[in-house]
Amino acid sequence: MANHFLNNSLLRRFFVILLSIIFMFSCNRYENEIIGVSSIKLNETEITLRVDKKDTLSASVSPSNATDKSMKWATGDAEIATVSSMGIVTGKKIGTTVITAKAGGKTASCTVIVEPTPVTSVTLNEAEVSLKAGGVMKLTVTVNPDDATDKTVTWTTSDATVVTVIGGMLTAHKVGSATITAKAGNKADTCTVTVEPTLVTSIALDQATASMKAGETVTLAATVKPDDATDKTVTWTTSDATVATVEGGKVTAKKVGTVTITAKAGEKTATCTITVVPTPVTSVTLDKTSASLKAGETVTLTPTVKPDDATDKTVTWTTNNADVATVSNGVVTAKAVGEATITATADGKSATCTITVQEDVPAPEPE
Secondary structure, rough: OOOHHHHHHHHHHHHHHHHHHHHHHHHHHOOOOOOOOOOOOOOOEEEEEEEEOOOOOOOEEOOOOOOOOOEEEEEOOOOOOEHHHHHEEEEEEOEEEEEEEOOOOEEEEEEEEOOOOOEEEEEEEOOEEEOOOEEEEEEEEEEEEOOOOOOOOEEEEEEOOOOOEEEEEEOOOOOOOEEEEEEEEOOEEEEEEEEEEEOOEEEOOOOEEEEEEOOOOOOOOEEEEEOOOOOOOOOOEOOOOOOEEEOOOOEEEOOEEEEEEEEEEEEEEEEEEEEEEEEOOOOEEEEEOOOEEEEEEEEEEEEEEEOOOOOOOOOOEOOOOOOOOEEEEEEEEEEOOOEEEEEEEEEEEEEEEEEEEOOOOOOOOOO
């Protein structure tokens, strides 16, 4: 009986030890079993970045109890975008590449598009400016944001005959208005440029007075200041065209008198007083210096007055003895026997002709 009880006790201990050994081996087997990665999933399949901007990718591994969940990140083109060991993606230059996450032989990818940083605003330092023809001025431009990918500015003018622009430098050419446009990307700003005339400040004539004779000419020269005045056109006028005329500064005397010649440029004027003086007679001559007549006969005397352009060539006639001979407009009429002097006078100059009136002796009768 005692032996039977002892044998049963030993048997029970044996089974307990055997079960313990089996359990221990079983636990070690499960502890050493490797659980592989079945899939990887990224939080994004496509992201868009700008240069130097960042975004973070996160990866989830299935199953969650995979033995080795360590993640490796790689980029298809490090010049376009890089990726850190933590999945932080950084844009480098414009383009497209693929970021790949790998764990346990499984991969997942995300397309990364690096796009340009656009210009958001263009601002000129002036909205309106005024220049004179020939004037220059520099416009400055501000392009935002500072990290815009392409901050290149193009400059245009609405009218190159009025003002031109090169790199923001304005050059005015003629009076008028033009719009200058600065453009970067799709943004632009404008400046209105008004080219104003350079006004005449003074005009002067080379002569303030001049004396002339009828038929003579004199040319007046006008000096207009400043030298770069926009419109230096000179207009000429006379106060009395019957006395003197003017064309392009050339004055022509017409008759005795006084006249004012005016030169005008812009709103400025200058004058010259022209005095047209008479051309005096220098000599008077008669075609005869003596003549013999009989009572009742006539003779015509012809005067020559010099110079040909003498202002007053009127000839007056006189006789010193109207009983002997009279004169009218150069026609001398003998009156009675004797001698008379006929005088022709023009502007203080004179000439004479001696008229001898002879007795009328009848012709002898034939025998």
